Amino acid sequence: MRQLTTPEQAREFVLDRRFRGHTVGVVPTMGALHDGHLELVRQAKQHCDVSIATIFVNPTQFGPGEDLDKYPRLLEQDLSLLERIGADAVFLPSSESIYPPGFSTFVEAPDVGSPLEGVCRPSHFRGVTTIVCKLFQILPATHAFFGRKDYQQLKVIEAMVRDLNIAIEIVACDTVREEDGLALSSRNRYLDSAQRIQALALSRALQRAQAMATAGTRQTEQLEQAMRQELDGHADHPGVDRVEYAVVVDAETLLPLTDLNRPAVALIAAFVGQTRLIDNRLISALI
Numbered sequence: 001m002r003q004l005t006t007p008e009q010a011r012e013f014v015l016d017r018r019f020r021g022h023t024v025g026v027v028p029t030m031g032a033l034h035d036g037h038l039e040l041v042r043q044a045k046q047h048c049d050v051s052i053a054t055i056f057v058n059p060t061q062f063g064p065g066e067d068l069d070k071y072p073r074l075l076e077q078d079l080s081l082l083e084r085i086g087a088d089a090v091f092l093p094s095s096e097s098i099y100p101p102g103f104s105t106f107v108e109a110p111d112v113g114s115p116l117e118g119v120c121r122p123s124h125f126r127g128v129t130t131i132v133c134k135l136f137q138i139l140p141a142t143h144a145f146f147g148r149k150d151y152q153q154l155k156v157i158e159a160m161v162r163d164l165n166i167a168i169e170i171v172a173c174d175t176v177r178e179e180d181g182l183a184l185s186s187r188n189r190y191l192d193s194a195q196r197i198q199a200l201a202l203s204r205a206l207q208r209a210q211a212m213a214t215a216g217t218r219q220t221e222q223l224e225q226a227m228r229q230e231l232d233g234h235a236d237h238p239g240v241d242r243v244e245y246a247v248v249v250d251a252e253t254l255l256p257l258t259d260l261n262r263p264a265v266a267l268i269a270a271f272v273g274q275t276r277l278i279d280n281r282l283i284s285a286l287i
């Protein structure tokens with residue numbers, strides 16, 4: 001596996017493969033890799049001739065007081081996982097090469113980034129669109145792979161690519177979960193064993209919303225109430241410590257929806273202790 005450290009090296013690696021007519025799939029990550037990330041690499045290998053993962057803990061997407069400093073950094077372990085799975089290359093830029101002195105150009109996030117995460121983490125998506133746009137310039141790949149686990153981020157990136165005519169195909173990959181339903185996330189490492197049990201309230205709440213929709217409930221308010229109950233916990237299942245949002249919204253715009261008369265998605269952000277977790281599920285209604 002090639003280790004690419006400078007933007008120039010990385011660009012040359014991709015352009016060389018593109019000139020030879022190869023398709024190139026890029027998988028942007030912040031490292032601390034788990035099976036969710038590895039599934040994206042597997043998909044990249046399946047769809048494309050060449051696969052490249054990127055590992056960069058992007059400072060511009062963290063707000064003041066967030067976990068930038070304590071975000072897990074596990075480079076040796078990440079490299080051996082990528083090697084084992086057969087990634088062709090990994091891009092490991094330094095912060096200075098991405099944001100050199102004098103850097104001042106940012107990509108504003110599209111409208112779909114305004115609600116939900118946009119309210120809770122006001123500068124987050126501007127940091128994400130900026131780094132992802134830069135990665136797409138540095139690595140002019142044919143395809144890029146993103147997880148539905150970060151559903152709003154996926155919609156933000158799809159809109160950016162559309163709005164800015166970026167010539168790359170975005171491939172969305174399903175959320176990989178533990179057997180008990182917990183969505184894999186690098187931040188799960190922060191949870192102790194009691195918190196790990198509390199964290200199950202998120203996937204339970206999403207399942208309950210889907211079960212109600214399957215049974216015929218169409219009012220999103222009722223689904224949201226049920227998700228809140230599940231997140232608050234009950235006798236046999238502890239809840240989370242604080243809910244930031246638990247909503248059922250339009251699956252494309254992420255704007256409020258009163259009735260399940262359009263494709264919908266249930267999205268949750270909640271704290272377990274100091275750890276902020278997100279999860280979501282597309283909701284299919286009875287026709």
Ligand SMILES: Nc1ncnc2c1ncn2[C@@H]1O[C@H](COP(=O)(O)OP(=O)(O)OP(=O)(O)O)[C@@H](O)[C@H]1O
Pocket residue numbers: 028029030031035036037039040145146147148149150173174175176177183184185186187188
């Ligand atoms: N469980 C998962 N299943 C599928 N894709 C995932 C999963 N978790 C993360 N991803 C995807 O991996 C890519 C990199 O995400 P990131 O490095 O932020 O991982 P993360 O586990 O979501 O970390 P965090 O704890 O910061 O949310 C994103 O496209 C994200 O959607």
Ligand SMILES: CC(C)(CO)[C@@H](O)C(=O)[O-]
Pocket residue numbers: 028029030056058061128131132150153
């Ligand atoms: C897309 C991304 C790698 C940009 O830093 C990050 O937001 C993530 O890991 O989802």
Ligand code: BAL
Pocket residue numbers: 030061062150153
């Ligand atoms: N998965 C999105 C990265 C972040 O929370 O900053």
